[in-house]
Amino acid sequence: MVASPQTDKFAAHLRMLKERSGRGYDRLGKEAGASGSSLHRYCSGLSVPTDYRVVHAFAKVCGASAEELRELHRLWALADTDRDVPATTEAAPEEEREPESEPEPGSRAEADHPAATLVPAATAVPAATAAAGDSEAAGTGDGDVTPAGAAAEPAARPARSRLAEKLSSRAAVLAAAAAVVLVAGFVWLPVGSSAGEAPSTGGELLYSPACRTVSMGQHDECVREVQTLLMRAKGKLAIDGDFGPETLRRLTAFQVLAGLPATNVVDDATKKALYGRQVSMTTWSPARVAKRVREVFAEDPDTAVAVARCTSFLDPLYVLPNTNGSRNWGVFQISDARLQDLHGTPLRAFDPDWNIRAAHRLWSVRHDFHDWPSCEAALKKTPSGTAGG
Incomplete structure (x- = not known):
């Protein structure tokens, strides 16, 4: 696999635990139920295990604390996510890449980018094209169609160059009109709006356009609001605005207790349950x-x-x-x-x-x-x- 910054951080954390234990890979592997060569690959950043239980067992035999285990789980989740990133993303030629302001693939910014409204607005483009066709039929066409019964004029061949220029100009005008329609669509369709979306009631933050979706890897006030609501439901987690493995575990547990599908994201049904205060996460000590x-x-x-x-x-x-x-x-x-x-x-x-x-x-x-x-x-x-x- 291609090494990534997240994989490097994960491997560095493993090496720290291994070096602190003072034991070699073979001995640690026997105690953790894994081969020494596999542990060496993980600590070197050459691969990321697909089963976290191997990582957990390795960290435990190295004497990792509860805080170190939580951090290791977070790093593993991020490194494991990186393995799914297509390699072609980095190989794109410079001239084909979007401007620097374009959001990263799969990022929160991408979901909120105006491109999300491209499809609804694009439906107006055929109408603009049809309107242009109507204007041509009304007498503003390019003259390429000879009226019935008219004889071909000797100057018709030189006129074709002028005709091509007119067609090119008209295509540019139509393209500009389509762009205007698309931009109008962007203005008309607010980011985060969708049919049937729950309205903002009582000032709840999660119903605002900024919190349209809340999911793993996000770090903002939307996540902090989710964590606060989970804590209010007696869930045990830190309120730090960082949607990591700990928040994902508590969110999944909340969704199951609420009778909802465990979707890994804070969808509208989950928002309603979080604000409804009907679910308690109280359990045994x-x-x-x-x-x-x-x-x-x-x-x-x-x-x-x-x-x-x-x-x-x-x-x-x-x-x-x-x-x-x-x-x-x-x-x-x-x-x-x-x-x-x-x-x-x-x-x-x-x-x-x-x-x-x-x-x-x-x-x-x-x-x-x-x-x-x-x-x-x-x-x-x-x-x-x-x-x-």
Whole structure:
């Protein structure tokens, strides 16, 4: 893959954790459930893992703090997003590139750029062309059509050069008229307007044109408003105006609890639910979760609590997105596929008691934690020795 600034930052964070641990790639790989060569590629910025659980396990065996884990997840999400950027973007010739004021592809500015209104306004162009055609039929045409019965004049061939000039001028006029129509369309269609869009009521910021969409990677007052509303709903997150992995996890949990599709963006339905104050994100404390895990996993309570802490920090509303579009849910981070096997749903997975008992059902198949390979490998004791790699 082509290295990017985000990949470099992600790799630098991994190297910092590795160097601080004082251990080599081979030993860290054995403890994290990954190969030493793979960890070396990640730390060198040569590749980005598609499964964050590998990164999480590596950071845990390196002794990363909760704050460092959150930052590492943020960096991984940004680096993973960069892998999807088409390589042709950078290869475009200079003369074909837009002016410097053009927004970056996929950026917030692109969504709010006037080009978004190009299609509705462009529908007026055929009308302008038709009007020009009508004027030609009325006698302002180029004279290329000879009236019926008229004889061809000897000077007709030289006149064709003048005719071409007139056609070229008329094409320029029509193009200018089309441009005027398009510009008029830009003025007439305000950025962020659309049919059926929720009106601004009571001065709520998220209903303003500036907050038409709020999504991952955004950093502004719209994000701060979303974070404030999530906090008001008893969601636990920082209010910093930065839409990162933490905000995405809380937004996803809120949408599920509100009975909405987990869209990863703050759409109109989510805005209405956020301002409606009908959804509470109150849930069990980590201490209560640990107590219940010990009760259910009576056969191996210490390991079960350690696995739950490794996967979700004992947070019943923890959500972890995967690069293939699936997600892991709740205390034991039960995947979408496993939820289907257990006849569960994301909403049920947020019930800590159901999640813990469902995890015990998975454990009972082989009486081990094979469904959590990264955490299980990190918990295994390895003999001390010289660091490899």
